[in-house]
Amino acid sequence: MTASLTNVEVDYRGRGRVLGPVDLAIGEGEIIALVGPSGCGKSTAMRLLAGLEQPTRGVIQRQAGRGETSLVFQAATLAPWMSAAANVALPLELSGLDRRTARARASEALARVGLTGVDASRPAQLSGGMAMRVSLARALVTRPRLLLLDEPFAALDEITRRTLADDVLALWAELKPAILFVTHNVEEAVYMASRVVVMTSGPGVIAGEVAIEAPLPRPAGFRATETFRAAAETVSALLARGMERAA
């Protein structure tokens, strides 16, 4: 077990209950997709797992400690005044690693996400897809045990999105972190995850789970298989039912 939420509830002042009760466990090296409508508490669940927010009630357990959890947001969230390599090296430098070693490891991480020769480039000089890769490299440079992706591809075009999804799976095969990623996209969820968790809003609870019975990383043409289609339909049905109930 890498991390878990047990009976977790979150109340916001003025808004009442926004999440819970929720039970969610992420196993070692597991990839979980969290899908659901906007405002169903997906991002809150993610911040709880990252330790950036505290629950009102319930228990959060994290095996992955500080420095072993990484987070990628919908936007690349890079510091514009730093080079790509400096952005990637930041988590290492903040944890006290010397600058030269940190930069060397940042270069390696950039190469691993398919970016070479951009070490000195500033975020503004990179395309959206490249900036997202830099963000991914920054998340991977600490060799995390838990990787949290908050709608990481939402702002990208379809082709870049699919390429990055494959890249994330390839990186997962290499480093085997547990991954929890939030998405609005059912197909992306089914393609990338070993388990899809569907949430509904008002307050955010888990409406159901669908296990995707196919080995990871997914073979080429997986999107055309019956397994993929059936899983996507089940997830869509769960989402639709959840939305009806919320309405």
Add this chain to the structure above:
Amino acid sequence: MKSLTAIAIPLVFIALLLAIWETVCRLTGVPAYLLPPPSQIGVSLAEGWPLLLSSAWNTLFTALTALVVASLLASSLALLTALSPVIERAVQPVAVTLQVTPVIAVAPLVIIWAGLDHPERAVVVLATIVAFFPIFSGAVTGLKASDPDLERLFDLYGASRLQKLLRLRLPSAVPFLLEGHKVAAGLAVIGAVIGEFVAGSGGAQGLAWRILEAGNRLQTARMFAALFVLAVMAALLHALLQMAERRALVWWRGR
């Protein structure tokens, strides 16, 4: 070609205005102490050139000194408020009250405090007061303007308060600081002129003093000449700072 037109249009407009002005003065025979024709202002400018230039340098030097002092004071105070919410709560109301008090009303007090024998000091203090606020509020806003998701990442990576300040909040504040300094530079010139007016003595031999002096002697053409030099100086300073701001932003953003 486009930029040439952009420069030519205002120049032609100004030439037209001057021509109308000159013609009206000559046709109506309005006395020169009331409204001197541009040609006479030009003569006055040519004759008084060395004195006007040294006066302009005095005013500019006062404004720049004030800008440097204001920059140091405002940035340090903003940094203190960023470090402690208690300091921020204590300082903000005082800062706002001082800001809305017209500087001209404070001037006589400053002149007494700075010493009646040193009007130039009083002028620097007054210009500093005026230049202080845009830098201070820019810095305070800028220090709070960092990307909340980047802040979350810094928290996730266990950054200390100092690391967050040095590596996130200060760099995030750069565009706001640049803007604040640009506005402050213009205001520092205004502050210097107000200070010189209120000090009202030959101790501070700036352009405002030249205007006062010429006004007292009804040398209206000289007043206009000094005013012209003042306007050109302020415009040049503004253009210079705007260019510096643009360059600095390119460096900050990398593009």
